[in-house]
Amino acid sequence: MEIDLFGSWFRSLVLGMMKIDMAGVSYQAQKDTKFKQVKITSCPPGWIQGPRNCYFLSHFGGTWADANSVCQGFLGKLAEPIEEDSFQFLSKASKNVSANHGQFFLGGSDMFVEGIWLWSSTKTMIYKNHWSPGGPSDSGHNEDCLTFVGGVLNDVPCTSTYSFICQLESEEEGTQVIG
Structure with a gap:
């Protein structure tokens, strides 16, 4: 039996909003189009400011697909700490959060070509x-999703349940088109 961890009600609630304005942070979505404009002037409540982006470190878990959906529901993506300072920032920040099974899903995988690990959006x-010793291991030939644990990267099955880190893009100009 498959459980819809985040449910259609959650996606409807988040994705159906035309505009959310909280504490000076403005998020706008154009209804009936696939384009969204996101203006980030500061991180939303519950998110933390990194060197370039805002991050949300979840205290609950889901599969990689569930985690990706939640991040997109908040007009973000699974975190992709490409720059070294962002990676080190998340390494320190994640040590202060109790993760589901001690790991956080990130936005990387080798789903399309085995052994070729790519950040999903870029x-x-x-x-x-930054891989754990011997990693990626592809144990059982089904470890295609990326987690962050103790400051290193690890490959895990995408259907496993872990906490996750979402990322909101910050732009100097303040507006970004997503879609």
Whole structure:
């Protein structure tokens, strides 16, 4: 039996909103189009400011697909700490959060070509310098999703349940088109 962890009511609630304005943070979505404009002037409540982006470290878990849906529901994405300072920031920040099974899903995988690890939104290669020793291992030939644990990257099955880290893009100009 499959359980819809985040349910259609949640997606409807988040995705159906035309405009949310809280504490000076403005998010806008154009109804009936697939484009969304996101203006980030500061991080929303519950999110933390990193070197370039806002991050949300979940205290609850889901599969990689569930986690990705939640992040998109908040007009973000699973975190992609491509720059070293962002990676180090999340390494420190994640040590202060109790994660589901001690790991957080990130926005990387080798779903399309085994052994070629890419960040989902940018399609850039994930460098090998932050993998756990011997990683990626592809244990059981089904570890295609990326987690962050104790400051290193680990490959896990996408259907496992872990906490996750979402990322909101910050732009100097303040407006970004997503879609």
